[in-house]
Amino acid sequence: MRYAETGVNLEIDLSRGGIEKEGTDPGLTELYLGGLGTNARILWDRVPPETKPFDPDNLLIFSAGILAGTPAPGANRTIVSTFSPQTLLMAYSIMGGFWAPELKFAGYDKVIIRGKSPKLVYLWINNDKIEIRDASHLQGKGSLETAELIKQELKEPKAQVAAIGLAGENRVYFASIEQGRSSASRGGIGAVMGDKGLKAIAVRGTKDVNVAQPAEFMELCNEVLKYIKDRADNPIKGVPPILAGLGSPQEMSLHDEEWHTASFAWGHARHRRKDFWNKKIEKQWKAIQDKSVERLISCYNCPMKCGGIIRHPKLERYMMKCYSKLTYTMAAMSDLAFGFKIAGLAQEYGVDGYTTPQVMAFALELYEAGILTDKDLPGLPAKTEDRFFYLLEKIVRREGIGDTLADGVYWAARKIGKGAEAYDHNTIKKHEQIPIKLGTLNPIYYLMWSTGEKINITQIEGQIPQAPFPTREEREEFVKDWVQVPKEEIKDFILQWGEPGTGFPNYPTTEAACDLVEWQETMHYIDDATGICAGLSSFPIKPPYHIHNLPRLISFATGMDIDEAKLWQIARRNRTLIRAINARKGMRRIDEKPPEDHWRKRFPEMEAKLLDDYYKFKGWNNEGIPTKETLDELGLNYVSQDLEQRGVYQEKKAKVAKMDSKKEKSQGKKE
Amino acid sequence: MKKVKVIKIDVDKCNGCRACEAICSAFHSTPKYSSTNPERSRIRVLFDPLKDVYVPVLAGDYTEAECNGRDLYTIDGKVYDECSFCRASCPSRKLFKDPDSDLPLKCDMCEEEPPLPEPLCVQWCLSDALTYEEREEEGEEEEKKPGEMEIGLESLVKKHGAKKVKDALARISKG
Numbered sequence: 001m002r003y004a005e006t007g008v009n010l011e012i013d014l015s016r017g018g019i020e021k022e023g024t025d026p027g028l029t030e031l032y033l034g035g036l037g038t039n040a041r042i043l044w045d046r047v048p049p050e051t052k053p054f055d056p057d058n059l060l061i062f063s064a065g066i067l068a069g070t071p072a073p074g075a076n077r078t079i080v081s082t083f084s085p086q087t088l089l090m091a092y093s094i095m096g097g098f099w100a101p102e103l104k105f106a107g108y109d110k111v112i113i114r115g116k117s118p119k120l121v122y123l124w125i126n127n128d129k130i131e132i133r134d135a136s137h138l139q140g141k142g143s144l145e146t147a148e149l150i151k152q153e154l155k156e157p158k159a160q161v162a163a164i165g166l167a168g169e170n171r172v173y174f175a176s177i178e179q180g181r182s183s184a185s186r187g188g189i190g191a192v193m194g195d196k197g198l199k200a201i202a203v204r205g206t207k208d209v210n211v212a213q214p215a216e217f218m219e220l221c222n223e224v225l226k227y228i229k230d231r232a233d234n235p236i237k238g239v240p241p242i243l244a245g246l247g248s249p250q251e252m253s254l255h256d257e258e259w260h261t262a263s264f265a266w267g268h269a270r271h272r273r274k275d276f277w278n279k280k281i282e283k284q285w286k287a288i289q290d291k292s293v294e295r296l297i298s299c300y301n302c303p304m305k306c307g308g309i310i311r312h313p314k315l316e317r318y319m320m321k322c323y324s325k326l327t328y329t330m331a332a333m334s335d336l337a338f339g340f341k342i343a344g345l346a347q348e349y350g351v352d353g354y355t356t357p358q359v360m361a362f363a364l365e366l367y368e369a370g371i372l373t374d375k376d377l378p379g380l381p382a383k384t385e386d387r388f389f390y391l392l393e394k395i396v397r398r399e400g401i402g403d404t405l406a407d408g409v410y411w412a413a414r415k416i417g418k419g420a421e422a423y424d425h426n427t428i429k430k431h432e433q434i435p436i437k438l439g440t441l442n443p444i445y446y447l448m449w450s451t452g453e454k455i456n457i458t459q460i461e462g463q464i465p466q467a468p469f470p471t472r473e474e475r476e477e478f479v480k481d482w483v484q485v486p487k488e489e490i491k492d493f494i495l496q497w498g499e500p501g502t503g504f505p506n507y508p509t510t511e512a513a514c515d516l517v518e519w520q521e522t523m524h525y526i527d528d529a530t531g532i533c534a535g536l537s538s539f540p541i542k543p544p545y546h547i548h549n550l551p552r553l554i555s556f557a558t559g560m561d562i563d564e565a566k567l568w569q570i571a572r573r574n575r576t577l578i579r580a581i582n583a584r585k586g587m588r589r590i591d592e593k594p595p596e597d598h599w600r601k602r603f604p605e606m607e608a609k610l611l612d613d614y615y616k617f618k619g620w621n622n623e624g625i626p627t628k629e630t631l632d633e634l635g636l637n638y639v640s641q642d643l644e645q646r647g648v649y650q651e652k653k654a655k656v657a658k659m660d661s662k663k664e665k666s667q668g669k670k671e
Numbered sequence: 672m673k674k675v676k677v678i679k680i681d682v683d684k685c686n687g688c689r690a691c692e693a694i695c696s697a698f699h700s701t702p703k704y705s706s707t708n709p710e711r712s713r714i715r716v717l718f719d720p721l722k723d724v725y726v727p728v729l730a731g732d733y734t735e736a737e738c739n740g741r742d743l744y745t746i747d748g749k750v751y752d753e754c755s756f757c758r759a760s761c762p763s764r765k766l767f768k769d770p771d772s773d774l775p776l777k778c779d780m781c782e783e784e785p786p787l788p789e790p791l792c793v794q795w796c797l798s799d800a801l802t803y804e805e806r807e808e809e810g811e812e813e814e815k816k817p818g819e820m821e822i823g824l825e826s827l828v829k830k831h832g833a834k835k836v837k838d839a840l841a842r843i844s845k846g
Contacts, residue, residue, distance in 0.1 A: 071693050071707055098689075105708060148721065157719070180720060206710035206770035214704035218697070229797055294723050298688035303797035305686050309723050317721045 002026070003212040004066050004557040005034055010108050010130065012123060014196050015056055015115030019130045024109065030560060031635065034066030034109065036092055036528035037574040039081035040581060042112065043090060044639065049584045053085040053188075054171070054195045060113040062103070062162070062201065065531010069104030069209035070557050071221050073228065073544075076100055076300035077531040078162070078179075084187035085195075086173040086408050087430045089582045091187025092454060095162075096299035096533055097179045099203065102160040106205025117197030120169070122150060125203040126159075135199040140166050142348030143178035144318060150202050163200035164190045165350025167396040171195050172406040174355040174432070178347060181307040181319030182299065185352035186455050187431070188408075212559030220553050227544040228303055228536070236541050238469050238478070246543060247535040248322045252293050252308030255286040260323065266330045268361035269426040269435035288336045304535060310340055318344040324353035330435070331357030332388050342388055349396040354456070355408060355432040360391040362409045362423055363401070371418045376401045408432060426595050429587070431455045433595070441505040441599040443513040446607060447614050448520070449594040451624070453578055453587075460521050462539040468498030484546035486519050486568075505603050510610055514617040525571040526550060573634045576619070576626045580639045583625040583648060589615075592624060625649070672807045676780050678729060678793060685725040685800035687718045691792035698781055698791050710770040713778040714792045717755050724751055727792075727800060730767040731758030733775035733826045738763065774823040 011020040024038075032038045039061045051057045060082045067075035078100040084091035103111070106127050113123075122135040138146050147161035160179065167175035168190035175190030176183040184190075211217045228246060235244035240259040242249045258277040266273055292312060296305035297319065307321040320343060328346070329339030346356055364387060366372040367380070374380065378400070381387055394402025404412045409432055413424040426433050428449060434457055445461070452460040463484060469475045475498065479491040493508050493516060501507070508516070523538035523546070530550070537545040545553070551567045554560070562570075592611065596602070615622060619630030625648060631640035643649060692709035699713070700706040709715070713730040738761075741753035760767035760775035767776045781790040788794075789803040796802075817825070827836050 069707060071697050071704070073690070105710070144721065206708065208700070208706035208708045208711075210706045211704070214697075214700075214702055218704045225795065225797065232797075295683075295725070296686055297720065298686040298798075300688060301690045301693045302688050303686075303690065305798070309720055311723075317723065319720060 033529035064100035093184035097182035168194035247304030
């Protein structure tokens, strides 16, 4: 018997209408655990780097985390992986909700989609019965509307549905896959789903998910729940309210938005408004929020209430979570009422709540600058808010200028030309980033913004306070019960931070920065394999899940014998494999650059050295490609062999040799 | 005096996480906690987020008859499904039946020795949508309740008649 996982993947070929159930190799579970890890292995094996995101041979993989469906609180994530039309790299967006546990209860770990359907279809997974069904009547329908219609037509109110909206059908590069309040929205995976002609996947399951050592497993689950309860009564002291609790930032219940409104940039990631937040705004926004949020809601088996049911007089009820409350508001320099209205509409169209407002603010900047004109934007309304609605409609339909903007800021800027490239100031790896513009370079964040491949900074960072505690006593108090750290040295970072001479960019040391980044990132890679929500694990300060209890939890669930070192090694293997996939796709050091204006004060030499040292620390070469030794040590020999055969390691040497010979020639001429 | 165990349900506090379903099904699996399957749970959250309807319902008795009519409740402007508040395992819906055997499921308040301080669905509901209380009521202490197998057999007897069940049992035990 297989524990925690089902041991079966569904293989769907949309070109031929093929449906197969494939037993999986338990050996792969031992190496990559599950979720993102095994997704990466499948993408490496089956999608060669020449395959383009919209080729039929690109795979779209929906995977449940290995612990999804077990009683582990918060283990409910669906990890969707494919190749992104926007970054041209591996995209691995993740969503919470109820879909992944339902897939496990239906008897599957993953749904692997290949090919393209000639007409719009949806997939219906009902335990052992799988059908590819016509979806022509769902064409153009909203994501939530689609889910409702499918549940009605199947007469299965308990089915869980992941669907795309109009934006996905139209292959908007930042189209999302939506499931209730949860969306897998980064990297344009909704566009890949639309390209495959797949409108939705509905799933219903009534089978068991087993764990290997039930009593021990439950004891740990109960400890986790008890800790969550304790933390609700004892928020972290000395940090802003938004960082003091567990879960995703509790945006649906918190009213204090000083942290986001003052620290993040408004408009097209342009303006800091440090004085924006005041008592009057707080009162206004609280009234709007109290009227809009009808109920706080959760994902499967999780006590955190990160989501809200939103009621708006002009819209159907919808669900929201986290920072999407403010992304549109801040991009349009508007207020919360606008945010609640446009976010509901955008979610129905199925677009990413981070990227979309940035693209629209970018377009309006180009208009102000005269690069886009009335000819490009016929009938553009006068008010900024109305312009956002106008642009949203154009983008999701790929209508007029919307067709260009639908490719995201990076590609749109290059297509528009006329100096538009200069306005592309907040992308990394061709992808829009969270609008943050700060003062002095922070070495830890420099490394994370540069090298994160999940594109969102929130998917690499976590656990560390954002500012030093003012007094020694507070620092000591903070580290006293900081059991989550992988090693004691990490505590020194907090203990010393705030002493004279510990300002950025010289603090912390490169060595400490590498350790801190490695820890933060590793915990995310573990979550992405287990399917435990980052909000209970890698993201908040002092989470209930950490490197010291996760190995036992995973062992008790799966029956494998995994200790801390082994789990760390699995995470490192998964992380390195993804880096290798992207290196094989052509990602190099030159792509690992935070926007120039991300910090006002930059230190080019120091930054270069930081990256050098971090690459070395990770076992990557100077181009950020995992070395043969690193890959072989992780058992990824098949990867190193492939990279060698493709000449990936020779590139730099070849370039250098070419330059040298040029130099020699020119020197020869001089002589 | 007899002791009455009460699970109080506050639908306004339910966050729809279904932890109650997960833990209930795990507790009632054999060996205990070895498997999870909400379909085997004796508590279900009937929910429809887009109508803001969240109703945790605990499985009550099995009934072999369908209701003659249906009721629709409107509370605070929200319309609740006709069977939203009903605890019965009955022929008109799939709820509260074991997915493999189709046998009815019934909440036993997590009875075990030594007794738990509270049923597990209550313990795992950190939102306090489910809370527990015991109170004394006039009347005789109940006789020992029939076990799970007896409840199952009884419903089989009701459905197929005692003779058929007896024959089937004899056949199975021979095999």
